[in-house]
Amino acid sequence: MRDQVKAWRLGRRLILGIPYAWLIVFFLVPLLIVFGISFSTPKLSMPPIEPLLSYGADQVMQVRLYASNYTFIIGDSLYLAAFANSVKVALISTLLTLLIGYPMAYGIARTSAQWRNILFLLVILPFFTSFLLRVYAWIGLLSRNGPINAILLKMGVIHAPLALLQTDFAVYLGMVYSYLPFMILPLYSAIEKLDPSLLEAAADLGCRPIKAFFRVTLPLTSEGILAGCLLVFIPAVGEYVIPALLGGPGTLMIGRVLWDEFFNNRDWPLASGVAVLTLMLLVGFVVVLQRVQSEKVVSE
Amino acid sequence: MKTEPGPGSAPIVEPVSTPYVRIEGVSKNYGSVLAVNDVSLDIKKGEIFCLLGASGCGKTTLLRMLAGFETPTSGRLWIDGVDVTSLPPYERPVNMMFQSYALFPHLSVESNVAFGLQQDRLPSAEIRERVAAMLQMVELTGYEKRKPHQLSGGQRQRVALARALVKRPKLLLLDEPLGALDRKLRERTQFELVNIQERLGVTFVIVTHDQEEAMTLATRIGVMNAGEILQVGEPTQVYEYPNSRYVADFIGSVNLFEGRLIEDEPGHVRIACEDFENVVYVDHGISAAPDAKVTVALRPEKILLSRQRPADLDNARPGENRVSGVVEEIAYLGEVSRYRIRLSSGRLINVSQPNLYRHADRIAWEERVWMAWDSSAPVVLAQ
Structure with a gap:
């Protein structure tokens, strides 16, 4: 009996241990390595960094931490501009996905059960194809000789093909297109939970439908809105593929800066510094939003 | 069913104000x-x-x-x-x-x-x-x-x-x-x-x-x-x-008996039910075809229970509105007791009696009892 309990406890630890071990090996350790590299300087070697630990001729073990990467990033307006632009693009993309996603989620939550499954499937359908392929497909659609320009020309709306690709417009289009499902899913679950009799009560008390939306529906689905916005905003800030493939040379985003530092300049320490600062920026956002949310819950 | 205004039908309430x-x-x-x-x-x-x-x-x-x-x-x-x-x-x-x-x-x-x-x-x-x-x-x-x-x-x-x-x-x-x-x-x-x-x-x-x-x-x-x-x-x-x-069945509890109209006078009717040996006598007229199939509705609280055979009604023939049976179930609810009584026809009747006295020789299971009701108690329903 005791052995059985012991075996059961061991099994439980094992089950819990596997995902933790996975996270430690493939998430925490790399993160610490990146954090460490960010305090190093570049060196022409393999790997191209100065080791933090050195064992000098005078038989002294030295730990050398360079803060230069951080002072350089903070001092250089290019990086700040890239950070600012990333946040701006992510915010606008989040807002656009919210504005498009909310009516869609509302519609899905309020249709009959059979239609709901079909509509849901349509929202998830893009995930059946690789993300990269879908972004490449947009290159084809938006290009100078692509179908969008061809249709507009044929209809006589424009007389010369538009330069759609390598613009901010293309970046926003790609962002909204890619992240829309992440917005719709949490919104759907929040709206679906909303008791329809609350809206009837609002109407009964003399509230017109539009006003009832702002006074009842919106506040009661705020958790879903917050969850959806975080799911879109966080990956959007660090997004690399969409601005790299659809954006122009002017689309300065932190993901691209990081890539350039790492692969083109082979400045691993500086790239790590950029990565650490991006991470801190996002963690800061999440912490602030969570605090706002928990204060709201407490006041309720 | 259209009932003639009489003691059996409801008093007509005139609408006091126009409908709101x-x-x-x-x-x-x-x-x-x-x-x-x-x-x-x-x-x-x-x-x-x-x-x-x-x-x-x-x-x-x-x-x-x-x-x-x-x-x-x-x-x-x-x-x-x-x-x-x-x-x-x-x-x-x-x-x-x-x-x-x-x-x-x-x-x-x-x-x-x-x-x-x-x-x-x-x-x-x-x-x-x-x-x-x-x-x-x-x-x-x-x-x-x-x-x-x-x-x-x-x-x-x-x-x-x-x-x-x-x-x-x-x-x-x-x-x-x-x-x-x-x-x-x-x-x-x-x-x-x-x-x-x-x-x-x-x-x-x-x-x-x-x-x-x-x-x-x-x-x-x-x-x-x-x-x-x-x-x-x-x-x-x-x-x-x-x-x-x-309506009779939905509001409150009721005993419903199928019957046949055998005597139809303006002042009273008599109905033969298979469940009773004697006919049911009702002291008001109804409007239905002679020999029509009707339902007699009898509320449990309008039936009186006793061990002795109760005296006959003054206005009815001997034995009418009286029937005997054996107590099969009793539910004591405090203010009232509910009885389920089996008739010789096999039919169960619900009867409820107020518990008027604290010390009483209450009717027990398996006892043979008599049930009686007033001639105004039954409601005759044609539908």
Whole structure:
């Protein structure tokens, strides 16, 4: 009996241990390595960094931490501009996905059960194809000789093909297109939970439908809105593929800066510094939003 | 069945005022399902009108049409002389207390009650005053800042009532208002509800499946079944003078006996039932074809139980309205005892007797007893 309990406890630890071990090996350790590299300087070697630990001729073990990467990033307006632009693009993309996603989620939550499954499937359908392929497909659609320009020309709306690709417009289009499902899913679950009799009560008390939306529906689905916005905003800030493939040379985003530092300049320490600062920026956002949310819950 | 005015039919109540709410030939279909079937009904000002029926009888659909959440497929609705058939809910002078209460979970008690007044853009001082007065009436002063989830079921019910009444609606609709409360609280709230209604003079339309609730609250009851209103009347009318087997059976408990009309005089009738050796004598006339098949409805409390054979009725022949049987089950409920008695035909009869004395030689199981009823007790139903 005791052995059985012991075996059961061991099994439980094992089950819990596997995902933790996975996270430690493939998430925490790399993160610490990146954090460490960010305090190093570049060196022409393999790997191209100065080791933090050195064992000098005078038989002294030295730990050398360079803060230069951080002072350089903070001092250089290019990086700040890239950070600012990333946040701006992510915010606008989040807002656009919210504005498009909310009516869609509302519609899905309020249709009959059979239609709901079909509509849901349509929202998830893009995930059946690789993300990269879908972004490449947009290159084809938006290009100078692509179908969008061809249709507009044929209809006589424009007389010369538009330069759609390598613009901010293309970046926003790609962002909204890619992240829309992440917005719709949490919104759907929040709206679906909303008791329809609350809206009837609002109407009964003399509230017109539009006003009832702002006074009842919106506040009661705020958790879903917050969850959806975080799911879109966080990956959007660090997004690399969409601005790299659809954006122009002017689309300065932190993901691209990081890539350039790492692969083109082979400045691993500086790239790590950029990565650490991006991470801190996002963690800061999440912490602030969570605090706002928990204060709201407490006041309720 | 058309009954002649006589001792057997209900006293006719003349309408004192013109109808305040008029439902005229209203039907509602959902696809091929007929939820409400050609209902016409007049409700007077200041009345508490109860729509009573089993679930799925169409009573809630009718209520939702009055609120404006459903549009009638055909027919018209008037409230205080205004045709509201096509008005949206937010333009009707009607408020509703929802079965689930539908309180806004993100708003405090105060804001919930103020919600309706804010829609009318009243000055905030007046809103505050009216909300406070209403909360005082439902005894919730001091709970202004609470959220609905911090309240008990009874308190939530009172917030819902305050929220629905604060706009001073011409008509208040209540959907199973006491359904979610436990028994003791329900009894107390029933009387509170009637008191509030009397004080404010608002016309109430209540939907319920609980006949006890309907009897306590209502000035008039409309019994519904399968989308139709079967009978409208005061509680005593629908209980003592049901017009159909369904109404007799639905309101209270009743013993129904199939029988055949064997004697049909203006002053009395005699009915032969297979369950009784002697005929049933009823001291008023009914209008039905001779030899017609009828149903005799006999309420359990109108049957007297005794060990000795009771004396015969003065106006009837010996043995009429008397029958004996063996006690099969007894339920002692305190104020009354309920008996189930097996007749020689095999049929079980429900009888209830008040427990008038503390020390009594009560009738026991397996005893042979006599049942007797007055010649005015049976209700003869042709349908």
